Amino acid sequence: MKQGITLIACIVLLLQANFSWAQFDKYFHNKTLRMDYAHCGDSQNEEIYFEELLEEPYWGGSKVNLIDTMFYGNYYVNVYDAATNQLIYSRGYCTLFGEWQTTDEAKITRRCCLETVVMPFPKNDVRIEICSRNKKGKLVKKFEYAVDVDSYFIKKDRRLQYPTFDVLYTGNPAHKVDIVLLPEGYTAEEMEQFKADCQRFVEGLFSFSPYKENRNRFNVRAVLAPSQESGVDIPGEYIWKNTILNSSFYTFDSERYIMTYDHKSLRDLAANVPYDFIYIIANTQKYGGGAIYNHYGISINGNLHAAKVYVHEFGHLFAGLGDEYVEIGSSYNDMYPKGVEPWEPNLTTLVNFNKKWKDMLDKDTPVPTPIDRQNLKKLGVYEGGGYVEKGVYRPVPDCLMNTLSGNDFCPVCTRAIKKQIDFYTR
Numbered sequence: 001m002k003q004g005i006t007l008i009a010c011i012v013l014l015l016q017a018n019f020s021w022a023q024f025d026k027y028f029h030n031k032t033l034r035m036d037y038a039h040c041g042d043s044q045n046e047e048i049y050f051e052e053l054l055e056e057p058y059w060g061g062s063k064v065n066l067i068d069t070m071f072y073g074n075y076y077v078n079v080y081d082a083a084t085n086q087l088i089y090s091r092g093y094c095t096l097f098g099e100w101q102t103t104d105e106a107k108i109t110r111r112c113c114l115e116t117v118v119m120p121f122p123k124n125d126v127r128i129e130i131c132s133r134n135k136k137g138k139l140v141k142k143f144e145y146a147v148d149v150d151s152y153f154i155k156k157d158r159r160l161q162y163p164t165f166d167v168l169y170t171g172n173p174a175h176k177v178d179i180v181l182l183p184e185g186y187t188a189e190e191m192e193q194f195k196a197d198c199q200r201f202v203e204g205l206f207s208f209s210p211y212k213e214n215r216n217r218f219n220v221r222a223v224l225a226p227s228q229e230s231g232v233d234i235p236g237e238y239i240w241k242n243t244i245l246n247s248s249f250y251t252f253d254s255e256r257y258i259m260t261y262d263h264k265s266l267r268d269l270a271a272n273v274p275y276d277f278i279y280i281i282a283n284t285q286k287y288g289g290g291a292i293y294n295h296y297g298i299s300i301n302g303n304l305h306a307a308k309v310y311v312h313e314f315g316h317l318f319a320g321l322g323d324e325y326v327e328i329g330s331s332y333n334d335m336y337p338k339g340v341e342p343w344e345p346n347l348t349t350l351v352n353f354n355k356k357w358k359d360m361l362d363k364d365t366p367v368p369t370p371i372d373r374q375n376l377k378k379l380g381v382y383e384g385g386g387y388v389e390k391g392v393y394r395p396v397p398d399c400l401m402n403t404l405s406g407n408d409f410c411p412v413c414t415r416a417i418k419k420q421i422d423f424y425t426r
Helices: 002-027 096-100 188-205 212-217 263-270 306-319 411-425
Strands: 028-041 046-056 075-081 087-093 111-122 126-133 139-147 164-168 177-184 218-223 277-282 289-292 296-300 382-385 388-394
Touching: 002 028, 002 087, 002 111, 028 139, 028 263, 046 111, 046 139, 075 111, 087 111, 096 111, 111 126, 111 263, 164 188, 177 188, 177 263, 177 411, 188 218, 188 277, 188 306, 212 218, 212 411, 263 277, 277 306, 289 306, 296 306, 306 411
Parallel strands: 177 218, 177 277, 277 296
Antiparallel strands: 028 046, 028 111, 075 087, 075 126, 126 139, 164 218, 289 296, 382 388
16 A cells, blocks of 8 residues: 555656646746846845846756745745746845845945846746845845847857866756855966865765765866966955955955855856856865855865865855854844744744744743753754844754854754755755
8 A cells, every 4th residue: 555655656746847847848948047137225225226138058957946935035036927927937045235234334335236146048038026025024026127038138158168077976957956166266276276175075065964965966066267366355464366256354344254246257157067056165274154045155275174164154055044153243233133033944033933943842842942051952942043142043052053063953954954955956
């Protein structure tokens, strides 16, 4: 009987997969449409301005899960078929501009950040919408653009073409999580070092669960793009380097936060291979890193804790995991406002805890949960996280999304990572 049920389930899954692939072939070509835009405003306001459309040669994403059902991210790109108004593609994401809006600088300054979104290239005309999550946690439409897929204004030039190499290849990109590694601050003479650092990235990431058990569901490729100078910008030390991605420490005046505002160059380089996620390896001994959900991640190559930095930052980029630590004097204001449940799977304000990890708790676990010094791995609801001491709660006293002292993700983070791996590979 069990064998019969299993066979029926397999047949249903196969039929669903065939239907989903048929949907992809109905609506999309196996290449990418990229839209570049400017994201502008201050702490209270935002506007989005169209810049350009580009055709890129590869599509590395799923051909089955075209509609994002995770509901992660502060922004959503939605693609509608123009003729039928049917939603045919969507993805949630976050941006550096969105983080900047929570800083003190955004209270007194207006600025623009260049951003991009990508989607499989439509066969027919579409409408692109971008929605933004408001202060109450609701997604509100901020922008729309009608795309004529035959327009001669869709650019086809390849801007930053460089050789590539496979660091880890396990199969068809449509069935894998595809990571592209980009070099920052490696000169032409240091490309062999970059290759070795890419191997270390793979060894480091897949030395931690649940990644190591799912290694065969990932592809990792790298782009061999040299910089004019070695190293990265460190403004606090008056160090400025001519690098291909223009990354810098002291983002938001936080010494260890290294990021880049040059999102166009980022996408230009990544377009050399099919990819889902972009990760930058920075050629520096200085400790630091950063990552934004479904945007990009970056960390250093030379620190003793590099592997843990990789896996921590990739947790942000890939699975939408929030930081579980408290940061006194944080640059952020109201990152997690009262009365709103965070979308991150590993943080809660208890506003809607039923949708978080309540189902994973022992029935006798108190909420909030006092720390038991004899059992620091006990799953509970511990106050302190999302950079603040009060009002935001995390699943365990410590986790790789908190400090780097341990070697494990908590059960909540592990479940979120597994769920995302399934989404991109099934």
